Amino acid sequence: MTSKPVKPLLEIQNLDVTLKNRDSYFKALDDLSFNVLPGEILGLVGESGAGKSMTGSAILGLIEPPLFISKGKIIFKGKRIEENAISVRGSMISMIFQDPLVSLNPLRKIGDQLVETIRTHINIDKAEAITYAKNLLEEVGIDRERFNAYPHTFSGGMRQRVVIALALAPNPSLIIADEPTSALDVSVQALILALLKRLCKERGTSIILITHDMGVIAETTDRVAVLYSGRLSEIGKTSEVLNSPKHPYTQGLIAATPRIDADSLKTKLYQIPGTMPDLSEIPDGCPFHQRCSKSIPKCSENNPPLLYDRASCWLLEKESV
């Protein structure tokens, strides 16, 4: 049962991100802790506003006032980076954004943008950088002859391939993919995800895949972390979490995922009652208890810690995992 523990690539420990609004403070991320192992794909899932993208921005040091990191550590390869993210930005951790149509500078050739990124991080001359960039384009499935093309001449899926090439260019150890396929056609989504997965497995690059799509989680990730109101609800191996979710919120998310089969035509899709509370209205106790059908009195009194390294829910106290 005991395997030798792998040293994590990225550790997030008790991270708080606070929003300052005049004299009030609201926690956008609350005591968030999780690890990313080398080479793994970790999914971050939750409703809009749960803090998924903010976690990504916090890792890269892209949090701007009125938001700030108020507590906790972000440790990358054994070094704390929460104060000094610029040292890893691009070179070791890079990011892919949701909308490829606006992710590339419209006035500059894609080749130019690639060469610029490559030469910022890798000490090679221009001719080598051009060859390197053309090889990268080929790897992501773009004809190397299009090196001098402008972004507007590409489709959305092709532009996301260019963005992936940009993110991979400095050979990072971790890529944060923030909803990389949400803006794309369904037919293109699977291609892009498969490409991202293949390239990262080949290079041993870890991915934090931010999404609200449980289908994407199931297809792509090794482990999954479920966020709710800036807190970690549940974390575990993707197969375990999807097959036997422990947190009622995770159960709700899975039940609310549309399926295409004979039954789905007869039954109505499940909805989690209510909406996620605004930052200023997060209740005492478990933030989910007001929407939870299984809540017990204790839920409204104390916020549950992560139990059995699996889920933050008082119901787990009674049973064993």
Added chain:
Amino acid sequence: MLLIILRRILQAIMVLLLVALVSFIIFRYVGNPVDNILGQEATLAQRAALEEALGLNQSIYIQYFDFLWKAAQFEFGNSYRGALPVSDLIASRLPATLELAITSAIIGVSLGVILGIYTAINRGSFLSNFILSTSLIGVSLPTFLIGVLLIWIFSVELNWLPSFGRGEVVDLGWWTTGFLTLSGIKSLILPSITLGLYQMTLVMRLTRAEMLEVLKQDYIRLAYSLGLTKKQIYFFHALPNILIPVITIAGLQLGSVIAFAIITETVFQWPGVGLLFINAVYYVDIPVMSAYLLLVGFAFVIINLIVDLTYLLIDPRLRDNQLKLEV
């Protein structure tokens, strides 16, 4: 691409023809040229002779084409005052105005862009706020007051710079320039600051607003997340994307500075076309006014044509298909 350029040039010519029409109508119909030249006491024979000489008895179309033909050769008839050719008057005044306008535009646009970028990047810092609120004073004070203030400080109190005129100029045959003598350059300083201040404020505020908008774009966030330096992001990613509105406004400003530097030219007794125009209005010197109108129209059209062609240089999307403008 070539088609787009040709179409733009064609548009420019159409606009010029329209301006010429207005200019012609003023020339021909504001007052009667014959009365203006001969006065009330002239005999009918004299009037007929002058009408014949000026071609006023021909059909209106022929007169218009005649006007165009002469204008194309830079001939606008004689001024009613002093009977000098209008073209000579303008040619002797134009260098002064153009040198003033271009100097002030260079000061205004370069400082405006630099300060605009600075205040956008260092948003909320003490210096940015100071620059922004000072610039507000710059726009609120009327030009003549700024001119008079500058004269008071730098000419009267400090006695550093001349308060009027162009100083010594060097005659290059077809152009007189103040750039080549010390007194010419000294004379240029106060009027060009007076004229450039408003442009600087305008360009600065525009640059700042555009910059703040562009810095929110996803491609800037991507550039940050790729670990590019701030210099790379500000100058190679953000700046090119604000150039189109900034160049548009700078071009319009340059046009209006050439055309309407009248107040500044009056305050500093600058011997430019603005002063010429004011005097023409005062004495109802119709040929000068109509030629001036044509000149101003020409300046605006040329500047806008250049601005339009610069768009194509900056934005590849416009080069490929100017109808599909994605924002």
